[in-house]
Amino acid sequence: MNGPMIEARALTKRFGPFVAVDGIDFRIEPGEAFGFLGPNGAGKTSTMRMIGCVSPRSGGVLRVLGLDPTDDGPEIRARVGVVPQEDNLDTELTVWDNLMIYGRYFDLPRREIRERATELLEFVQLSDRRSSRVDPLSGGMKRRLTIARSLINRPELLLLDEPTTGLDPQARHLLWDRLYRLKRSGVTLVLTTHYMDEAEQLCDRLVIMDNAQIVAEGSPRQLIVDNVTREVVEVRLAIDADPAAEVAKLKRFGDRVEALADRVLVYTDDGDATAGEVASDGFDAASVLVRRASLEDVFLILTGRTLED
Numbered sequence: 001m002n003g004p005m006i007e008a009r010a011l012t013k014r015f016g017p018f019v020a021v022d023g024i025d026f027r028i029e030p031g032e033a034f035g036f037l038g039p040n041g042a043g044k045t046s047t048m049r050m051i052g053c054v055s056p057r058s059g060g061v062l063r064v065l066g067l068d069p070t071d072d073g074p075e076i077r078a079r080v081g082v083v084p085q086e087d088n089l090d091t092e093l094t095v096w097d098n099l100m101i102y103g104r105y106f107d108l109p110r111r112e113i114r115e116r117a118t119e120l121l122e123f124v125q126l127s128d129r130r131s132s133r134v135d136p137l138s139g140g141m142k143r144r145l146t147i148a149r150s151l152i153n154r155p156e157l158l159l160l161d162e163p164t165t166g167l168d169p170q171a172r173h174l175l176w177d178r179l180y181r182l183k184r185s186g187v188t189l190v191l192t193t194h195y196m197d198e199a200e201q202l203c204d205r206l207v208i209m210d211n212a213q214i215v216a217e218g219s220p221r222q223l224i225v226d227n228v229t230r231e232v233v234e235v236r237l238a239i240d241a242d243p244a245a246e247v248a249k250l251k252r253f254g255d256r257v258e259a260l261a262d263r264v265l266v267y268t269d270d271g272d273a274t275a276g277e278v279a280s281d282g283f284d285a286a287s288v289l290v291r292r293a294s295l296e297d298v299f300l301i302l303t304g305r306t307l308e309d
Contacts, residue, residue, distance in 0.1 A: 003066055005030050005157055005188045006051060012059035013046045020046040022212040023060060030156075033179075033189040035199045035206035037295060039305075042209040044192035045085060048161050051190065052082050065157065078106060081155035085162045087142045089149070091135040095126060098134060099149055106153040113152065120148035124178060140171030147178065158182065160191040164198060176201050196295035208295075210303045220295055227301055228293040229255050231271030233278065235264045241284040253277055258300055265297070 006028040013021040021043040028034045036044040049055035051064055053073035062069055064076050089098050096117060103113030121127045124144035134142065143163065150158060163179070164172040179202055183189055193199055199206050200220040208216045208223070216223055233254065237246055247259045253274050254266035268274040271290035278288055299305075 004028055004063075005032070005065060006190065007063045008047075008060065010060035011047070011050065011057060011062050013043070013050060013055065014058040019212050021050070024207075024209075024212075024214045026207055026214065026217070028188065028190060030188055031183070031186055033183050033191070033202050033204050035190075035203035036192045036209055037194070037196065037199045037206050037299070038192075038209035039194055043212040044209055045161055047209075048159055048190070048192055052080060052159050053077050078153065079156050081150035081153065081158040083146055083150050083158070083160040083163055085165070087146045089134045089142060089145060092133065094131055094133055095121070095137075095145055096130045098145060099152060102149045103152045108153070116152055116154070117148075120151055123151075123181075124148045125174070138171070140167050140174065143167060143171070143175060144178070147175070151182075155187065157188045157190065160189065162192055162194070164193075164195065172198070196299070199295055206295075208299055208302060210299070215302045216298065223295060223298050224293050227298045229267040230269045230293060231267075231274075232291055232293050232297060233266040233268060233271050233274045234287075234289040234291065235266060235278060235283070236262065236286045236288075237264065238284045238286050246284055249281075249283065250278070256301070265300075267293070267297070 004027045009025050010023045011021060012019070012023050024047070036047060038044055046055065050057050050062060050069065053064070053069040053076050056070060065079055067076050069076060093101070099117040099120065100113055103116065121130055124147060126141060126144055126148065129137065129141065134145065137145070164175055167175070176198070179189060189202070191202065203220060205217070205219055207214045216227070218226065235250060237243060243259065247257060247264055250264055250266055251257045254268040256267040258265040266274060275288050275290050278285065
């Protein structure tokens with residue numbers, strides 16, 4: 001494509017009086033991995049459903065693959081792959097049959113579906129499970145099969161809604177590797193997630209959503225550089241400590257201090273030095289940890305809450 005894969009201007013979605021997406025603007029270029037980061041209820045899934053032509057927009061402009069979802073939904077869906085938040089595989093059928101039947105929805109020749117299914121099972125490392133029923137497969141295997149199924153029509157654009165929610169770390173990293181390979185092959189990826197490490201690993205650019213609006217946009221690294229100090233000192237208070245008093249004392253150690261339910265975050269450009277100052281001051285802490293700043297810190301500073309809130 002010569003233009004953007006997806007472009008939205010003042011995009012809005014309402015459900016009666018409730019505004020799920022409130023006039024957002026974004027642009028996604030061919031070959032990008034683009035993310036929507038935010039907590040549950042921020043408007044991420046509603047945005048993805050409008051892009052995927054399964055939910056009509058309430059207002060604004062939306063173009064997908066240069067087409068209007070309202071008028072060209074079938075053509076867009078034929079060129080897009082979708083990985084929904086919940087796996088919707090036919091658990092009574094085999095892995096192979098799930099791919100074969102899904103391929104028929106795109107009116108593909110049986111020979112092409114067989115060739116494509118063989119390639120995809122190898123790609124997601126499920127060739128040895130070809131004849132297995134889906135029901136007893138692990139969560140990670142089902143997720144990989146769902147991704148393989150979404151690729152049966154060789155989509156130009158792949159939409160992934162919370163692709164690794166509920167998976168163990170090993171399964172998540174395997175999926176990240178498969179998605180990275182897809183991006184290198186030229187597929188444009190659009191994903192929603194509330195895992196900041198996932199967004200940092202996969203996304204070239206992302207927007208942070210909160211309360212149906214976009215509050216920041218940029219590359220993961222640039223968002224951190226623009227909004228947060230280089231490092232964060234996490235201080236866990238002693239059980240018998242006075243939280244208000246201890247937080248007040250910590251404010252002199254960093255550029256910014258945020259008090260959470262179980263710890264206090266001190267934002268600083270030199271974490272080791274700040275941690276040393278806290279320790280030498282006799283601060284009443286159960287533990288002190290130094291880490292680099294993350295997208296979750298960006299979200300906390302921009303919205304006043306964590307991604308899990």
